[in-house]
Amino acid sequence: MSYLDKQRSQETYYDKIRTKSKSMRTNTEKAVKRFEKFCKLNYKEDMQSVINEIKRLAGEQKERVIFDTLQDFVNYLSEEINPNTAKLYFAVFKPYFAYVTYSKIHSEDIKENINFPRVIEEEPYPLSIDEIKELLKHSNFERKASYLTSISSGIRIQELCKLRKRDFDLSKPRFMIKLPGAYTKNRKVRRTFVSFEAMDNLKPILDKKKDDELVFTNTEDSETAAGNERSVFHRIRESAGFDNLRYDSGMHKITIHSFRSFFITKAERVHEGLGHFLAGHGKRYLKKYERYTDSELLEYYLKIEPELIISNENRLKVESQSKDEKIKNMESQNNERLHVIEKKLSDFENIMPMIKKLLEQAQKDIKIS
Numbered sequence: 001m002s003y004l005d006k007q008r009s010q011e012t013y014y015d016k017i018r019t020k021s022k023s024m025r026t027n028t029e030k031a032v033k034r035f036e037k038f039c040k041l042n043y044k045e046d047m048q049s050v051i052n053e054i055k056r057l058a059g060e061q062k063e064r065v066i067f068d069t070l071q072d073f074v075n076y077l078s079e080e081i082n083p084n085t086a087k088l089y090f091a092v093f094k095p096y097f098a099y100v101t102y103s104k105i106h107s108e109d110i111k112e113n114i115n116f117p118r119v120i121e122e123e124p125y126p127l128s129i130d131e132i133k134e135l136l137k138h139s140n141f142e143r144k145a146s147y148l149t150s151i152s153s154g155i156r157i158q159e160l161c162k163l164r165k166r167d168f169d170l171s172k173p174r175f176m177i178k179l180p181g182a183y184t185k186n187r188k189v190r191r192t193f194v195s196f197e198a199m200d201n202l203k204p205i206l207d208k209k210k211d212d213e214l215v216f217t218n219t220e221d222s223e224t225a226a227g228n229e230r231s232v233f234h235r236i237r238e239s240a241g242f243d244n245l246r247y248d249s250g251m252h253k254i255t256i257h258s259f260r261s262f263f264i265t266k267a268e269r270v271h272e273g274l275g276h277f278l279a280g281h282g283k284r285y286l287k288k289y290e291r292y293t294d295s296e297l298l299e300y301y302l303k304i305e306p307e308l309i310i311s312n313e314n315r316l317k318v319e320s321q322s323k324d325e326k327i328k329n330m331e332s333q334n335n336e337r338l339h340v341i342e343k344k345l346s347d348f349e350n351i352m353p354m355i356k357k358l359l360e361q362a363q364k365d366i367k368i369s
Helices: 003-007 010-016 022-042 047-055 059-080 083-100 107-113 129-137 141-153 196-207 222-239 258-270 274-279 283-289 294-308 312-368
Strands: 176-179 190-193
Touching (some): 010 022, 022 059, 022 083, 022 222, 059 083, 059 107, 141 196, 141 222, 190 274, 196 312, 258 274, 258 294, 294 312
């Protein structure tokens, strides 16, 4: 193997992307393994032989062979996996393939030369409260706490796996979670809350933790921890009887991401934009709410909280609290109106003597004239 070959091997590429996210590295390895199988099946050769053959070519011939090979690989992936996953694998495989074949493959060239399978948009499945109850029934105490936190806060699973006790502000009527930018997908600091129902399950866990300890996992690598949580959820979903609930593509309708989707859907019905903001979606929503104080944000959250409660008992509690709050608000408003009326009466009483004097003076003036 020549010096240049050593510099452009599979191992050196993996070393090159070592600073990328773990999921990106993992998906690259999976895509390369798919390409190895593809080469043996389609070309009856091992992957390295195919790569070496392409490296020996030049000019237009090399370019044509590269795009023919990539198109064949896309066709192979489309038959093996769903279109979305095929596109994901191709996206991470392309720079690898360019690297090991000493090629430049531009995005515009891909658009012109590669035909991808059409992605069929399937209607998102609305997770019901009864389904959540069944999933919680098959979950242990710690997972129930994490699921209720996700349901009532909109936090992503990997963000959830990064949370430490110090990220919770327990001094407020509803626990506030302050996510540092290092935790979030868009690298922006975010605030959100958890419902009183989630608080009941969270408090015993938080009481046992030190400030720097992770709350929902013992694994420091959040990507590994999130992967573990997805695996556990697969078993819970199967135990709950929802494993066969799938789209035509074969994908599960209920995933661990469904909890976050439930939060956003419910919150948006009550207060447009707030669900997306608390869940960390897009700049359009951030601009609208990011200047609110913690108290103002909590006031809005309490309006959507009733929609996020799962158990019937807690639902009755929050409905009762909501009624009590409405009654208090009505009493407060009535007291304010009464105060205004009393003040007007008091002001009127204060000016009555002056009015009487003016009337008396007017009567005297009339008699004189």
